[in-house]
Amino acid sequence: MTGADGVRPSTEGKTDTAADTALRHQFEELALPHLDRLFRLAVRLTGTVQDAEDLVQETYVKALRAFGALRESEAVGAWLRQILTRLVFDRHRTAPREMAVGDLEELDRFSLYDLVWDEDPLPYSDNLHTDFLAQFDDEEVRRALLALPEAYRVPLVLLYTEELSYRAMAEMLEVPLGTIMSRLHRGRKILERELWEFAKRRGLVRSWNQ
């Protein structure tokens, strides 16, 4: 039986294959039109087409199993994006990625602006900071972004591409508002530090600061 909102109630406990197939068809009709947007989000979060394909498939399978929990068919797109995002974000809880985030107070004090100013890697530039950024190619920036642990990268990508408010992001990821605030702050600090490390490896800045 289908509810007035077009969403079928949970079939938990039923073993009727015909009912399962009907449910799957209903799910596909509702959910598959969101494939494009989901895939784009998956690429932004994972960085590769292959990983994004796997993530999208995992999202749809998980969503089908939880289909009974969807109350409003109009919310299916946001619901799917939440499932996909949580699959990535929750990875850091079960298998935290190794990254030398280091001393947090030191990280909070890190300022790419100050370092570029002090190092003056482009002495003849009238727009030092902008010209410093222009030294990086697109792939280096992507690598710096993808090097961030999921705990920092997911909120940052959501901010950049989904343009969610802090509150909406906190609800989506089911973490306190203060956590979102600190992840977006430190995520950018780590990213700036990664860019600085790239600059050192590329020889854009002198080695005495290493």
Add this chain to the structure above:
Amino acid sequence: MTTLTCDQVMKQFFAYLDRALSGEPLEDIEQHLEECLSCCDKLAFSRTVDAFVKARVPEGKVPEGLESRVRRALELAVGRE
């Protein structure tokens, strides 16, 4: 109204940039920025870095065959239950 130091502003720097502040915390930072050229410059640079990274977030088109692959996975998932 509280008079903030540059270090105190830095702690809420990105929340300000993301328009996530309101009320007194927002007013305190705005007051500081009216008087501190250095923080204004840092703010402008952070905006530039944000736009720079945002423009380079990975993008990709849906590969042909993904929808079929998903449909097959869903069919198998139902079969396993």
